[in-house]
Amino acid sequence: MMTTETSLTLGIFVFAFVVSLSVASEETSATPITIPKELRAAVAQVLVSSTSCSVTCGLGYKEEKICVVETDGKRKHCTQRKVDCLSNWICGMQHFTILVGKPFEFSCLSPKEIGPETQSFRYSWRLARGIITTDDALFAPFKTPSFVVKLPSAEEYDAGTYRCDVQFMKTYKIVKRIYFGLRVIPGDLVDMNFDKSLTPEQDLENASPQQNTTVAPGPERWWSWRQRAAFVFLVGIGSGVGGGLLLHTLLRCALKAGGDYEQVKE
Structure with a gap:
């Protein structure tokens, strides 16, 4: 264990060191600093x-x-x-769905990026055919010399994920990577015309989305509603009359049977 004398000696040395540092700092701060004219x-x-x-x-x-x-x-x-x-060289994935036989194209560069500097880049495409994925192990080289892929007439064979890498020629560094997920479906499988599948009410809402329009029911709708109401009313009356007649007949038969039984008993 450390004795009291040793502790006191160490404390004196630490105090002396701190005092010497403070004196040196005061002398340094008091000395003026000369800045050259230049x-x-x-x-x-x-x-x-x-x-x-x-x-x-x-x-x-x-x-x-x-x-x-x-x-x-x-x-x-x-x-x-x-x-x-x-800011970021990975640009995610864009999804497209087109019909068989339709022309389609997609670009590795946005309109803001297309300019005189376009020649300073090198473009390499890869394709994972028939699957939507970002797993780099599933991609194979896809030869195209430009930053645009053009499909004059899309086929189901063209479906898959296209990956584009943009390389800056000055530094040979990849500055952009973007994926394009392409689905190609037959035209007779689904009708992609959204407007044709709208109801009259949805068509009116789509035509004027900013107007709060209350669509009044037409004469045909009013007439069909009246027909349904009249049918329900007649069915109710017929059911009530039929039930009353049936109940009256049953009671009459029961009373008649009771009277015949009493006559036979007498």
């Missing part, structure tokens, strides 16, 4: 503002504003420039 007159280019990336995934660009800031804080000689930006 440094006082120096100016710097500073990034003062920047926009967000032009795309949410893939290689885009953003605009930056750079100004010369003087020693008094004034800005001058400001310039705008565009720089590349990459």
